[in-house]
Amino acid sequence: MVGACSLAEVTLILSMLPRSLESCGHIRISTPVVRLGDPVVASCTISPNCSKLDQEPQILWRLENEPNQHGDRQRHLPDGTQESTITLAHLNYTQAFLSCLVPWADSFQILDQAELQAGYPPASPSNLSCLMYLTTNNLVCQWEPGPETHLPTNFILKSFRSRADCQYQKDSIFDCVPEERQSNCSIPRKQLILYQNMVIWVQAKNVLGTSESPKLCLDPMDVVKLEPPTLRAMDISPDMVPRLPGCLWLSWKPWEPSNFMEQECELRYQPELEGANWTLVSHLPSSKDQFKLCGLQRAPVYTLQMRCIRSPLPGLWSSWSPGLQLRPTIKAPIIRLDTWWQKKQLDPGTVGVQLFWKPTPLQEDSGQIQGYLLSWSSSDRHGQDTHLCNTTELSCTFCLPSEAQNVTLVAYNTGGTSLPTPVVFWENKGPAVTRLHAMAQDSDSIWVDWEAPSSLPQGYLIEWGLGPISNYSSKNWRMEPDGNITGILLEDNISPFQLYEITVAPLYPGTVGPSVKVYTYSGERALPHAPELHLKHIGRTWAQLDWVPETPWLGMIPLTHYTIFWTDAHNQSFSIILNISFHGFVLDHLQPASLYHVYLMATSRAGSTNSTGLTLMTMALETSELHIFLAILCILFLFISFCATAWFCCKYSRKNFFWPNVPDPAHSSLSSWVPTIMPEEIFQLPNFWDSGMPPITKITVLEEDKKPTHWDSSESFGTSSLPALVQAYVLQGDSRTISNQFQPHSGTGDQVLYGQVLGSPTSPDIVRYLSCDSTQPLLGAPTPSPKSYENAWFHSRPQETFVPQPPSQEDDCVFGPLFEFPLFQGLQVHGVEE
Missing domain, CATH: 2.60.40.10 (Immunoglobulins)
Known part of the structure; x- marks a missing residue:
């Protein structure tokens, strides 16, 4: 091109x-x-x-x-x-x-x-072979042309007749030219002489050279390829089947154009089992019209094929015939049938029965079962059997009269029937098993054990099925004839990760004991997915989550706990573990207007499974709330600052102690009591008299309901600047003497003098004051005398304002002991005699 x-x-x-x-x-x-x-x-x-x-x-x-x-x-x-x-x-x-x-x-x-x-010049053709097909009476030869020459190459099939051993050429045969790009050619029957040798070869030629294949010497009848025979099953009499079980009976018919030839055939058969191989049977004459193949017990169906060749003359094997499938003859079943039933009273005269059975082979070659026949013999029918079921299943449901107590079950095939198995409907009597327990060995088996009842049974009946809601037809059962066993491994029809109901009943002679149930799972696996998280409510610093547990999985896979994980925008992770009884949780201590990622992990003994993630954002603070919060902070800051300033300013202005040191007058002397006076509390009083007058202490007693009188300008000027404590007691005399009266004295030998009150200013009589030399001031407030166990400052009355009265000569003090002074009664005053 x-x-x-x-x-x-x-x-x-x-x-x-x-x-x-x-x-x-x-x-x-x-x-x-x-x-x-x-x-x-x-x-x-x-x-x-x-x-x-x-x-x-x-x-x-x-x-x-x-x-x-x-x-x-x-x-x-x-x-x-x-x-x-x-x-x-x-x-x-x-x-x-x-x-x-x-x-x-x-x-x-x-x-x-x-x-x-x-x-390239053509290579010599190779692998030249010829076949004589009797269907077309042509000699077909084929060869391999060799490697590609890249040049137009012509192939020619050359041949000639020969004598004896093909050493001499007799007559040439017309050259056979194959079609383009074909490597086979056919010599028609009219150019052939049967039963005579001929020489055949292939010539290849192009512009660069010519080559030939090795010569082939043959008789066309020696390379005849027969067609396969036809296989067919042979009919045998029924009485031969029980006597010869496990046999195949067949016959074949040779290909019709080759009926005049003597042939030898081969038979091969293969059981319909996975991985089974062919078995070859050789040297079968084609004239044999029937054949018996016995000893076949491996499979119910076999596939057979046959091929033939000329014999004893040379020839070629035919192709294998199409497969023929046959069932070998079988013997009657040799089995034991274990049975179990369920009864239900339909009406007073009829009972419904559901019968189950299982075949147990008694021999290695026990015969194939083709079906089961269940019958009942009624007494009123003179022993005539009534067929209840004819089935290939392992169960049957039927109705019987209430007085019927037994039925008969047999298994059958083409070879006969098994021994009849009588089914007696037992009563439930006897003790039951105790301490029934079941647990999964793995995902495909369950171990069941129990404690034997007090009366040793003949065996046990074990039933199991999917869950308590499964129908009885889907249940499996097994009968154990050994009454000494107390445990069994269930491996039939156990699906992984399913809930099973297991029942065990003891079997006694002629009766069956009560059944006991237990539930267990055939394995555990992790949840396919955890419960989905839902956001129920959300606030500024909290979020309420809930989820709905998946009920079908909770029973199958018991959960141990939940774990909630949440992560903030700064990739800080938090988690909390919750009991499986929780179906919701509130996340608190969250930041306002923040993004959080939350997911739930459900954990069981088989592993953990995470839910899909939930992304949420908390609410932000409103402007009004922010202003209120800032205002509260400012007020609190101002209040703290004011308190600190007031405490700092008033720290040096406090003159008295909160807890003054007041001794008990009944157990001490005035000479040993000197109150502590701070240096800044010593002050000078004005001098109202001249220096020649003796010092007189003036004590003014005011009544509460008496209106105060005003001092003159000179007296106000002299005492207005004094403290209220001092204004209640104004001392007259020399300023030096007054100043000395407030100096602290050390030692018990110093003389302490007081004045004695002789009357009341409000009484009509004349009030006399006896003045005594004293350097000790009186108490600061008009309070009653304290008891021996009281502190005077706890009973202080409200502070009253005292207005000093004008001086009077009748108020002059005379020297003498002041025994009538209420505050000093009971005190021992030293130095009065002087």
């Missing part, structure tokens, strides 16, 4: 050349077809009659799409022509075009072009 396209292009190019350049150039090639990789020599000559060309044009060469190149040499011949010669050292193209061209204007002009081909 490539060569054809290239040749068309060359033709088109040459047709477009100027008429004066058509005969200017000519290429000569040493050989147009060479062996692939061999050299090629070519020459190009330009006629001197080309007036359009220069006198000595430059000749160039081009091979396929390769760049232009100069020839080996270019010369001027005596007749005026120009010749260029080129040698291609290795031709690596199976097909290529070599062009001769000259420069023309701004391009190149092709003057002539030649096609080159390269390939």
Whole structure:
């Protein structure tokens, strides 16, 4: 196709050349077809009659799409022509075009072009074989042509008749030419002579050479390929089946055109079991009309095939016949049938029964079961059986009269029936098993154990099924004839991760004990997904979450706990573990207007499973609330600042102690009691009398309901600046003496003098005051005398304002003991005698 396209292009190019350049150039090639990789020599000559060309044009060469190149040499011949010669050292193209061209204007002009081909000579054909087909009476031969030559190669099947050992050629046979690209050819029957040798070979030829295959000497009848025979099952009498179980009975019929030939056949059979191999039976004569194949007990169905060959003359095996499937004859079942039932009273005269059974083979070759037959014999029908069920299943549901106590069950096949099994409907009597316990060994088995009842049973009946809601037909059961066992492993029909109901009942002679149930799971696995989280409510610093547990999975996979994880925007993680009774939780201490990622993890003994994530954002503070919060902070700050300032300013202005040191007058003397007076509390009183007058202490007693009188300007000036404590007791006398009265005295020998009150200013009588030399001031407030166990300051009355009275001569104090002064009663005053 490539060569054809290239040749068309060359033709088109040459047709477009100027008429004066058509005969200017000519290429000569040493050989147009060479062996692939061999050299090629070519020459190009330009006629001197080309007036359009220069006198000595430059000749160039081009091979396929390769760049232009100069020839080996270019010369001027005596007749005026120009010749260029080129040698291609290795031709690596199976097909290529070599062009001769000259420069023309701004391009190149092709003057002539030649096609080159390269390939290999044909190899000798191999594996020549021939078959004689009696259906077409043709001799078909086939061979292998060998490797590709890249050149057109012709194959011819040659043959001739020969004598004896094919050493002498007798008559030639017409050559057989196969179709294109075919490697087989057929010689018709009319050119053949049967039962006579002939020589056959294949010849391959192309432009580079010729080759032949090895010669084949044969008789056409020696290479006859027969068609396979036809297999069929043989009918046998029914009385032969019980006597010969496990046998196959078959016959075959040879291919009809080969009936005149003696043949030998092979039979192979294979049981329909996974991984089973073929079994071969050889040397079977084709004339045999029946065959018995016994000892087949592995499978209920077998596939059989057969092929044949000429015998004793040479020939070829036919193909295998189509498969024939046969069932071997079987023996009657030899089994034991274990039965169990459930009864239900339908009406006073009818009971419904659901019967279950299981076959147990008693021999290795116990016979195949094809069905079960359940019958009941009624006494009123004179022993005639009534068929209740004829089924291939392992259960049957039927109705019986209430007085019926038993039925009969048998298994059957084509070989006969098993021994009848009587089914007696027992009563539930006897003790039950105790301490029934079940647990999963793995996902496909459950171990069940119990404690034997007080009366040892003959065996046990174990039932199991999916959950308490499964119907009885879906349950499995097993009968254990050994009454000494106390445990069993259940492996039949156990699905992983399911809830099972298991029942155990003891079997006693002629009766069955009560059944006991237990529930267990056949395994545990992690939840496929945790409960989905839901946001119920959310606030500024809290979020309420809830979830709904998946009820079907909670019973199957007991959960141990939940774990809630949440992460804030700063990737800080928090978690909390909750009991499985929780179905919700409140996340608190959250930040307002913040983003949180929350997910729930459900954990069981089999593992943990996470829920899908929940993203939430807390609410932000409102503007009014923010203002209230800032106002409260400001007020609190101002209050703290005010308290601190007040405490700092008033720290030095406190004159008295909160807990003054007041001694008990009944147990101390005035000479030993000197109250502590701070230095700043000592002050000077004004001098109201002259220095010549004796010092007199003036004590003014005011009544509460008496209106105060105003002092004159001189007295207010002298006492208004004094403290209220001092204004209640104004001392008259020398300023030096007054100042000395407030100096602390040390030692018990100093004399302490007081005045004695002789009367009351409010009484009509004359009030007398006895003045005594004393340097100790009186108490600061008009309080009653304290008891021996009281502190006077705890009973202080509200502070009253005392207004000093004008001085009077009748208030002068005379020296003498002041025994009638209420505050000093009981005191021992030293130095009165002086």
